[in-house]
Amino acid sequence: MFTGIVEEVGEVVDLRADDDVVVLTVRAALAAEVGHGESVAVNGCCLTAVVDGAPGGTLTLELVRETLERTSFGAVTTGSGVNLERAVPAGGRLDGHIVQGHVDGVGTVVSRTPGERSDEVRFALPPELARYVVEKGSVAVDGVSLTVATVYPDGFGVALIPTTLADTTLGSRAPGDPVNLEVDVIAKYVERMTAGYLQGPGSGQEGVAR
Structure with missing residues (x-):
């Protein structure tokens, strides 16, 4: 789990295809603080770190076709900035x-x-x-928690x-740029749990009585 509080903007230094996997560096x-197999949010997408073979100061991550098709990573190139956040530890502060x-x-x-200082x-x-x-x-x-x-x-x-x-990278995003979106998961659970009562559009449970 993450909080949407970006820790650092990293720089993409390599992006290459390895059979049906895209390796992102x-x-x-x-x-230096991320271990093999740990989760890192990259532009709001949870990816798994692959430490073995990564040069010092870099983070290697693997993307499959599903990730590429459902996110904005198709627009990421070498030199792109990406928002990074490590998973929040149990008992950690939920800032976002x-x-x-x-x-x-x-x-x-x-x-x-x-504006003068804000946008x-x-x-x-x-x-x-x-x-x-x-x-x-x-x-x-x-990956940025916003109101x-x-x-x-x-x-x-x-x-x-x-x-x-x-x-964050939002300071440089221009009209036309794609962005990854994640809506409030609580809203999705509430919709799913009340679908049988409300029979709302798109619930997938129209007509279900409880």
Whole structure:
């Protein structure tokens, strides 16, 4: 489990195909603290670290086709910055919100309006995720825990503070850029558990009585 509080922006130094696996190598200071098999959120996607054979100061991770098809990693190239967060330890402080690192869909930066020190950014999201996004609720964008400021029919807007702009990749995201989205998992569980009573659209349990 993660919190959506980015620890470091790493740099992609290598990206290569190895049969049906894509091997991603990221240069990051926190690489020294990550062991083989540990989970790391990379742009909000939970990946497994492969330490064996990795040069000092780098983190090697493996991506399968499923990951590439359901995330924005297809747009990542050598030199790209990526948000990194290690899994939160049991009993650790939950500073952001509950983030699983399971990307629900890929959104797009629609616009950004710079302020004197902060930015307002609008994102488009897949229609099937819209019902999980509410004003003042939480959403993870490229692994960054954000509070929804505005809800639109086809997306949402956030206000980015100077720290977020400086310490994550969201400071450089431009209109048209893809981003990984993870909605609040609690909302998904509530929908699933009440589907038999509410018979809501898309529940997959229409007509089920309990």
